[in-house]
Amino acid sequence: xxxxxxxxxxxxxxxxxxxxxxxxxxxxxxxxxxxxxxxxxxxxxxxxxxxxxxxxxxxxxxxxxxxxxxxxxxxxxxxxxxxxxxxxxxxxxxxxxxxxxxxxxxxxxxxxxxxxxxxxxxxxxxxxxxxxxxxxxxxxxxxxxxxxxxxxxxxxxxxxxxxxxxxxxxxxxxxx
Numbered sequence: 165x166x167x168x169x170x171x172x173x174x175x176x177x178x179x180x181x182x183x184x185x186x187x188x189x190x191x192x193x194x195x196x197x198x199x200x201x202x203x204x205x206x207x208x209x210x211x212x213x214x215x216x217x218x219x220x221x222x223x224x225x226x227x228x229x230x231x232x233x234x235x236x237x238x239x240x241x242x243x244x245x246x247x248x249x250x251x252x253x254x255x256x257x258x259x260x261x262x263x264x265x266x267x268x269x270x271x272x273x274x275x276x277x278x279x280x281x282x283x284x285x286x287x288x289x290x291x292x293x294x295x296x297x298x299x300x301x302x303x304x305x306x307x308x309x310x311x312x313x314x315x316x317x318x319x320x321x322x323x324x325x326x327x328x329x330x331x332x333x334x335x336x337x338x339x340x
Contacts (some may be wrong), residue, residue, distance in 0.1 A: 165207050169281040173211050177277025177321075178270045180215035184251060185260065197290065205286040210302055210314065211277040213287075213294035217321035218273035219254045220246035220296070222265040224322065225329025226258050232337045249293025262334040265325070272325030276317045283313020 165172045183189040192208065199206035220243050227239040235258070242253040259266040284307060291298035302314040 169207070169284075170278050172207070173277035173281035174274045176208060176211035177214045177218070177280075178274030180212050180273065181219060181251060181255060181266070181270065185255060200290055205288050205304075206290075207286045209287045209291050209294050209298075210280065210285045213291065213298060213314075214276045214280060214317050214321040215270075215273035216246060216249055216251050216295050217318050218269040218276060218325045219251045219259060221272055221322035221325035222269035222329050223254045223258045225268065225326035226262065226265050226334065228326070229330055229333060230336050232339055234339075235337055247296050249291070249295030249298065264332050264334045265329050268328035268332055269325045271328060272321055272323075275324050276320035279320055280313045280317030283309045283316070285310040285313040285317065 180189070183192070192212075196206050196208050199208065223239045223243045223246065227236050227243070230236055230239065238253075238257045242257050245251075245253045255266070259269050285302050286307075287294075287298075287301040288304050289301040291301050296318065299311075299314045299318055302311045304310060
């Protein structure tokens, strides 16, 4: 992260949800806790947050793009759980199931994290479940640009995947 923060941002923002799929995401927690203990901050969780928010953006894109009433219900409810940092419903109920939206979310997470890396954004408090509600963890009076970067990154993390889903599309499930 010190040598190439943009590379770390792209990797974490773009690939984090793959860790979630395989259930190994909790294995990162000791590293994050060690960062807080040693440095008083952690960049990993800030980038991870954008990957979570990007899944919400992709699900919102699916909500607007789909004609299927059942998928729309699942997409909107999964987006709500994503607000609280829980992306499994979004992953398994919407984006991963439809494939292309998952890829759009990974791209959106990578892009938004890359942009955020230019602001030096880090978290100053541990977020058990990183998501929209935990962006306040980037507030620090000594680093005001960090929170601005978090807000910009969060907005991009919703908008980029939603727009990509609208452009790329997906195989909309047929109504039964």
